[in-house]
Amino acid sequence: MTDTQWHAGPELLRRYAEGSLDHVGQAAVETHVSGCAECRDHASALVSPSELEPTWDRVLATVTAPPPGLLFRALARLGVRDTDIVVLRASANLVLALAIACAAAICFALVAAQLRTSQQELFYLALAPLLPAILVAGAYDSTDPLRELAEATPHSRLRVALLRTVVAVIGALPLVLGMGLVPQFEPSLAAWLLPSLALTSVLLVLLTWWPATTSVVVVATGWLVTVGLLRAGSGLDLVTAAGGQVLFAAMLTVAIVVLLARFGLLRSLGARP
Amino acid sequence: MIASLRGVSKNYGRTRALSPMDLDLGAGVIGLLGPNGAGKSTLLRLLATAQQPTTGVITVAGHDVTGSVAERTQARRSLGYLPQEVGLPNRATAFDFLDYIAVLKEWTESQSRHLEVRRVLELVDLAERARVKITALSGGQRRRLAIAQALMGDPALVVLDEPTTGLDPEQRASLRRLLSEQARTSSVLLATHQTEDVSALCDRVIVLDRGAVCFDGTVAEFVATAAGQVWVGDEVNPGALSSWRTGTGAVRSIGGTPHPGARLVEPAVEDAYLLMRATTSTRQGVVP
Numbered sequence: 406m407t408d409t410q411w412h413a414g415p416e417l418l419r420r421y422a423e424g425s426l427d428h429v430g431q432a433a434v435e436t437h438v439s440g441c442a443e444c445r446d447h448a449s450a451l452v453s454p455s456e457l458e459p460t461w462d463r464v465l466a467t468v469t470a471p472p473p474g475l476l477f478r479a480l481a482r483l484g485v486r487d488t489d490i491v492v493l494r495a496s497a498n499l500v501l502a503l504a505i506a507c508a509a510a511i512c513f514a515l516v517a518a519q520l521r522t523s524q525q526e527l528f529y530l531a532l533a534p535l536l537p538a539i540l541v542a543g544a545y546d547s548t549d550p551l552r553e554l555a556e557a558t559p560h561s562r563l564r565v566a567l568l569r570t571v572v573a574v575i576g577a578l579p580l581v582l583g584m585g586l587v588p589q590f591e592p593s594l595a596a597w598l599l600p601s602l603a604l605t606s607v608l609l610v611l612l613t614w615w616p617a618t619t620s621v622v623v624v625a626t627g628w629l630v631t632v633g634l635l636r637a638g639s640g641l642d643l644v645t646a647a648g649g650q651v652l653f654a655a656m657l658t659v660a661i662v663v664l665l666a667r668f669g670l671l672r673s674l675g676a677r678p
Numbered sequence: 679m680i681a682s683l684r685g686v687s688k689n690y691g692r693t694r695a696l697s698p699m700d701l702d703l704g705a706g707v708i709g710l711l712g713p714n715g716a717g718k719s720t721l722l723r724l725l726a727t728a729q730q731p732t733t734g735v736i737t738v739a740g741h742d743v744t745g746s747v748a749e750r751t752q753a754r755r756s757l758g759y760l761p762q763e764v765g766l767p768n769r770a771t772a773f774d775f776l777d778y779i780a781v782l783k784e785w786t787e788s789q790s791r792h793l794e795v796r797r798v799l800e801l802v803d804l805a806e807r808a809r810v811k812i813t814a815l816s817g818g819q820r821r822r823l824a825i826a827q828a829l830m831g832d833p834a835l836v837v838l839d840e841p842t843t844g845l846d847p848e849q850r851a852s853l854r855r856l857l858s859e860q861a862r863t864s865s866v867l868l869a870t871h872q873t874e875d876v877s878a879l880c881d882r883v884i885v886l887d888r889g890a891v892c893f894d895g896t897v898a899e900f901v902a903t904a905a906g907q908v909w910v911g912d913e914v915n916p917g918a919l920s921s922w923r924t925g926t927g928a929v930r931s932i933g934g935t936p937h938p939g940a941r942l943v944e945p946a947v948e949d950a951y952l953l954m955r956a957t958t959s960t961r962q963g964v965v966p
Contacts, residue, residue, distance in 0.1 A: 495767065557759040
């Protein structure tokens with residue numbers, strides 16, 4: 406193509422450089438310029454390097470970033486924020502946290518299945534509500550090798566905790582729910598769901614102030630003491646009774662309100678929740 | 679002044695890791711020397727806001743990191759931190775790791791974030807390894823990757839704990855060039871056991887011992903503390919505080935009574951450090 410018979414005129418090249426030709430014209434001149442050194446020189450003189458920089462930046466950014474996997478492309482199409490996808494990709498490397506979460510759920514189901522019905526009630530009430538809270542802590546920072554690095558950055562720890570909780574719950578929830586399908590389990594035992602949600606929300610609130618380990622110890626201790634006191638007073642039915650469930654619903658609502666308020670406060674303080 | 683400490687101390691339970699100290703850190707490379715357990719990493723963690731001091735006030739880029747969450751968050755925007763050990767995620771690529779750290783450092787716009795990741799990868803000469811999984815990187819490459827995240831966003835205060843560990847001489851020379859360039863506008867504080875890094879790179883040296891600052895001054899001032907006390911000869915000086923046989927077969931002695939034929943030589947940073955260690959240990963009743 407170096408022996409081109411014709412050359413693009415100055416006006417045509419100017420409009421090509423501006424990008425003001427129609428698609429066909431732009432493509433035709435593009436094809437010619439790519440094979441004609443003389444026209445390429447004239448065209449390049451019409452574009453200042455500063456105008457090319459954004460294009461070059463886009464090319465560099467594209468070729469540097471590895472293509473995201475199928476799952477993360479799907480999340481992007483669903484509207485999940487790019488920064489959240491990056492955090493989730495990094496969290497996917499926390500295989501240990503996920504393994505702990507799933508193993509805890511399986512062990513819980515196996516142990517519960519071996520117990521008599523009367524023992525199951527106490528077991529469920531004492532441990533089932535704590536399980537999601539423990540998953541949150543396990544998925545958060547107790548196994549994160551980059552915790553020290555992350556603590557020295559301005560990003561909200563709460564947002565990372567929430568995203569990782571989603572990953573842990575997606576991994577473990579099918580197992581936890583599957584336990585409810587075991588025939589000898591009483592349907593009323595599903596009443597642990599509201600306490601679980603309430604305690605997990607309280608844990609997330611505490612995570613906005615304290616490290617994961619401290620938060621989970623406070624929540625676990627508080628719950629176990631409550632169950633112990635209720636059992637001593639023969640009042641375990643209170644948890645599954647309508648009144649108890651309403652109380653947990655109220656606790657869940659308050660925790661969500663506080664969580665939203667903390668999000669707002671962190672945002673006003675300059676952190677990105 | 680980029681960072682300052684006023685009356686800062688740190689206790690772990692009943693153990694005092696740092697005694698109350700005052701320090702001002704300006705632009706330039708500052709070397710932090712001291713034996714293991716001297717409190718170097720604790721001091722770096724406090725400056726990096728990864729820990730809170732027991733007493734005192736730390737200011738970074740004009741923000742009190744010991745104050746409110748807002749102040750601490752603002753200070754973190756001016757920080758780059760390399761811990762002594764970084765548990766890099768082996769299954770991630772070099773790019774993914776830096777992309778994640780960039781998100782934590784609030785690079786929210788993907789194109790500018792990816793360009794910043796590429797910039798720091800080029801700084802540490804790893805741009806060609808961007809898509810390689812971390813597990814496939816060599817020890818030196820992993821260390822350079824960890825250093826790259828600390829330089830992201832051109833922070834005002836760069837805190838590096840043993841940055842040259844695992845680097846070969848060529849890579850160390852390259853890192854020195856990089857850090858001295860960064861130090862034109864930033865304060866680069868690096869803890870190290872490599873005295874040659876201090877002599878080749880640092881404008882200022884701080885020596886810690888048992889949680890206290892026992893020297894703070896220019897490298898020339900530090901070296902001058904050993905002037906007239908370093909000898910080279912055929913034998914060890916009687917009463918020498920430290921001595922060793924060099925590659926030429928001659929014996930280098932620090933302190934002591936020079937034996938006949940011993941020749942006084944110019945001290946180096948290592949001589950000054952060993953002399954300071956020997957004298958402080960002797961004062962504290964510890965055999966060096």
